[in-house]
Amino acid sequence: MKNLIKKARKLAKPFRVTDDGFRLQDIKPDDTLEFTSEDKPRAKEALATGVDLLAELQDMLYAQDRWAVLLMFQAMDAAGKDGAIKHVMSGINPQGCQVYSFKAPSAEDLDHDFLWRCIKCLPERGRIGIFNRSYYEETLVVRVHRELLEKQKLPPELVTKDIWKERFQDIRSFERYLTRNGVAICKFFLHVSNKEQKKRFLERIQEPEKNWKFSANDAKERGHWDDYMEAYEDMIQNTATKEAPWYVVPADNKWFTRVVVAAAVIEALSSLDLHYPKVSKAKLKELAVAKRALNAGR
Ligand code: ATP
Ligand code: MG
16 A cells, blocks of 8 residues: 555656646646556556555545545546546545535525635545535636626625735635645646647537537637636646645546546545544453354344
């Protein structure tokens, strides 16, 4: 197990961002480190091994019931969030895992502060909570489309040019609060290229079983690509911290994305010093009594 954890750490490290020195151009969407597409079967094997290890770690997380883990996924459309979540979490006990998708906010959501709807979905101790999109949309789509901010019914004097800086501050404080309360946080930006997104959209149009995934609006958003990239870079620079790191994961090759995401989740879990609860003397006595009774009876 130790050896696998070491390997996972090494794989995730180049993509881990913990401070404001980050530049988006430093991570290439088609990067696959030293792996080539011939290594694809090996990567699939590594993913399967990683998934087994994750299941073991999650079992301890659940039994220990002290830490909660919050994984957040952000990306442009068709970057592979859903697939990454599905594959990486495939071996995990569903009882210990909760997934929430955050889409356009409802009227009730808009009647509250911007963290409200996500706070309601935070994972319990012992659980892994996954946010498929999150409050980070409040610094992405809402920043690119200012009209969305107007719908938020904020008192006008609170909407100043500093609003994004203030949101970053609030998010940093919120995440510090969570980590101080035993919620380990790990954030993913699946970084797909403009070219690869176009290819995936065309596949969604051409292949009948993928038609349902295509929305004309997603394609329209491509027109704002540069604004989104700027917003992502600023967001990561302002919210990457040691306690709540971002992983900027190359997303042009799904097989590679998934292994890196698995590695990062392993890293997050393994840094929590998880162990099964120690059995007390009283409990050991209880077990011995029960064993004797079972053996004596039928
Ligand atoms: P996905 O695109 O994540 O795979 P989907 O296509 O099923 O999922 P959509 O119906 O497209 O889901 O909902 C996601 C949309 O909701 C995105 O365009 C996203 O920008 C938008 N959204 C999420 N959070 C917010 C928010 N706080 N304010 C405005 N729009 C938001
Ligand atoms: Mg969508």
